[in-house]
Amino acid sequence: MSDPATDKATRPAHPPAAANEEPALAPRSRPFISRLPGAPRLRALYPGLLAAGVIGLAATWLSQHYGAPVMLFALLLGMAFHFLHEEGRCVAGIDFASKSILRAGVALLGARITVGQMLSLGIMPIAAVIVGVTTTILLGFLLSRRLGLSRSFGVLSGGSVGICGASAALAIASVLPRNKDLERDTILTVVAVTALSTIAMIVYLMLVPLIGLDHVRAGVFLGGTIHDVAQVVGAGYTISPRTGDIATYVKLLRVTLLLPVAFAIAFIVGRATAGAHSGPKTPIPWFLLGFAALVAVNSLGWLAKPVAGLANDVSRWALVTAIAALGMKTSFKDLVAVGWRPIALMVIETLWIGGVVLVAVEAFG
Numbered sequence: 422m423s424d425p426a427t428d429k430a431t432r433p434a435h436p437p438a439a440a441n442e443e444p445a446l447a448p449r450s451r452p453f454i455s456r457l458p459g460a461p462r463l464r465a466l467y468p469g470l471l472a473a474g475v476i477g478l479a480a481t482w483l484s485q486h487y488g489a490p491v492m493l494f495a496l497l498l499g500m501a502f503h504f505l506h507e508e509g510r511c512v513a514g515i516d517f518a519s520k521s522i523l524r525a526g527v528a529l530l531g532a533r534i535t536v537g538q539m540l541s542l543g544i545m546p547i548a549a550v551i552v553g554v555t556t557t558i559l560l561g562f563l564l565s566r567r568l569g570l571s572r573s574f575g576v577l578s579g580g581s582v583g584i585c586g587a588s589a590a591l592a593i594a595s596v597l598p599r600n601k602d603l604e605r606d607t608i609l610t611v612v613a614v615t616a617l618s619t620i621a622m623i624v625y626l627m628l629v630p631l632i633g634l635d636h637v638r639a640g641v642f643l644g645g646t647i648h649d650v651a652q653v654v655g656a657g658y659t660i661s662p663r664t665g666d667i668a669t670y671v672k673l674l675r676v677t678l679l680l681p682v683a684f685a686i687a688f689i690v691g692r693a694t695a696g697a698h699s700g701p702k703t704p705i706p707w708f709l710l711g712f713a714a715l716v717a718v719n720s721l722g723w724l725a726k727p728v729a730g731l732a733n734d735v736s737r738w739a740l741v742t743a744i745a746a747l748g749m750k751t752s753f754k755d756l757v758a759v760g761w762r763p764i765a766l767m768v769i770e771t772l773w774i775g776g777v778v779l780v781a782v783e784a785f786g
Contacts, residue, residue, distance in 0.1 A: 468515070470514040477742040557773055577610050583770070598690055612765060617771050626660070636660065642782050644658075715732070
């Protein structure tokens with residue numbers, strides 16, 4: 422018999438591996454993307470960006486199949502997924518989409534505009550648009566206090582109604598002072614201006630033959646009053662190709678005013694903030710410089726049509742993704758709590774700019 426003590430002493434500390442046993446695997450090297458600069462930032466952002474992008478795709482599909490504004494679908498679907506922004510991995514990406522991607526989309530809007538298009542309209546449409554946009558913003562600024570609303574909301578809603586609907590609301594919001602109500606006000610403005618734009622498209626199409634506008638004056642009226650570009654195009658070409666072309670050019674003239682208006686707001690906000698010594702100064706709106714640069718390059722003919730088309734597509738996708746992200750940051754309960762006053766203000770602003778442009782068309786057309 423063997424001695425257990427002797428066996429224990431002679432037994433190897435680590436028994437040899439079996440012949441058919443695979444050797445231990447070496448630690449796997451990190452994926453290439455993990456070694457890229459900014460990889461931790463990308464990993465933090467992609468869940469929220471993916472969520473916003475998927476909602477944007479769904480909104481686009483619904484818009485194409487049911488004919489409603491894609492921005493409205495993106496907002497409502499985003500708000501249905503508000504829980505994604507309350508906590509978890511999606512928060513950082515949603516915030517990024519609602520700010521940085523938004524600004525990129527606004528900058529790329531410049532690829533659809535040239536100075537030649539604007540000058541070809543003549544003095545009357547240009548004067549009517551400038552007066553209409555300026556007075557609408559001033560009206561919103563002055564009436565907002567009467568209705569118990571903030572001056573920021575008055576400027577935001579007036580700029581949205583006066584310039585180009587949801588896109589203007591997003592751009593102006595990015596240069597207004599940051600506060601706890603700004604994102605809620607932005608969502609409310611986008612929802613209201615999209616609905617009002619659709620209503621205006623229907624009502625104004627019925628109004629044009631009643632007041633006897635010819636194709637040229639009808640184009641100026643539709644392009645100078647309806648809020649969103651898509652509704653302007655739809656209404657104009659419903660009447661005639663000539664009306665559609667003029668309406669589109671007049672609308673793009675309004676979009677061009679987004680640049681000086683946003684710069685002016687940023688300048689005023691920066692001066693007011695610096696004077697009050699409260700918080701950081703408003704940063705330089707570099708995305709507006711990009712907007713201006715694209716307008717200049719496109720006006721000089723240096724932007725090839727395929728490139729301009731690609732920029733327009735990317736801009737549209739960026740804005741839809743950004744507004745889906747804004748929707749995820751806002752709850753229905755917050756919007757309901759605002760009440761009727763913001764809607765009333767935007768209805769008044771819509772009627773105002775419609776009246777200003779109609780008087781200009783009738784008097785100088």
